[in-house]
Amino acid sequence: MLLDHMGIATPDLDQGSAPYLALGLTPDGPDELVQSQGVNVRVFRVGQSMIELLAPARPDSAIARYLEKNRPGLHHTAYRVAHLDAEVERLRGLGATFLSEQPGPGLHGTRVIFLHPKWGQGTLIELVEHPAGGTGH
Numbered sequence: 001m002l003l004d005h006m007g008i009a010t011p012d013l014d015q016g017s018a019p020y021l022a023l024g025l026t027p028d029g030p031d032e033l034v035q036s037q038g039v040n041v042r043v044f045r046v047g048q049s050m051i052e053l054l055a056p057a058r059p060d061s062a063i064a065r066y067l068e069k070n071r072p073g074l075h076h077t078a079y080r081v082a083h084l085d086a087e088v089e090r091l092r093g094l095g096a097t098f099l100s101e102q103p104g105p106g107l108h109g110t111r112v113i114f115l116h117p118k119w120g121q122g123t124l125i126e127l128v129e130h131p132a133g134g135t136g137h
């Protein structure tokens with residue numbers, strides 16, 4: 001299992017970028033608007049993983065709601081799996097609860113799904129389908 005990214009909630013991508021730029025990281029390509037999630041995303045690559053900076057693009061987005069109730073910072077962690085549907089079924093068999101019935105569109109055209117933060121023992125966990133890069137089970 002590979003860590004795909006750490007999702008960081010920020011009110012503003014430039015403000016949220018400051019520590020990562022100071023650490024010597026540079027954005028990996030242009031910012032991306034992901035309409036389905038109502039977020040503007042800026043990515044910094046860290047080895048095989050990423051820092052995924054997320055700023056609200058709409059007041060009704062999950063990130064906007066999160067920032068109404070929480071300080072900016074680590075929002076979720078995401079893991080790479082080779083065969084997402086099979087992994088979802090395997091985890092459902094173990095009693096895992098998901099925030100949606102089916103995977104949806106994620107960054108860079110990936111398929112993603114989120115596990116309920118209660119199941120994640122307080123951490124919001126995202127699974128990202130990477131047919132090549134996942135390890136799967």
Ligand SMILES: CC[C@H](C(=O)O)C(=O)SCCNC(=O)CCNC(=O)[C@H](O)C(C)(C)COP(=O)(O)OP(=O)(O)OC[C@H]1O[C@@H](n2cnc3c(N)ncnc32)[C@H](O)[C@@H]1OP(=O)(O)O
Pocket residue numbers: 007034037039041052054062063065066069075076078099105106107112114117122123124126
């Ligand atoms: C561009 C896509 C990109 C990608 O990687 O591809 C992304 O990662 S997009 C990221 C933004 N999208 C999402 O997070 C989608 C999944 N999230 C949700 O559906 C909601 O945010 C949800 C259900 C986790 C929370 O919804 P809401 O904020 O409306 O509800 P509450 O504030 O009442 O929270 C309920 C309960 O969950 C706890 N909570 C909320 N957010 C988090 C979090 N990020 N980490 C841990 N726990 C979280 C919150 O504290 C409440 O707990 P409770 O004990 O009931 O008080």
Ligand SMILES: [Co+2]
Pocket residue numbers: 005007052076078126
């Ligand atoms: Co994410």
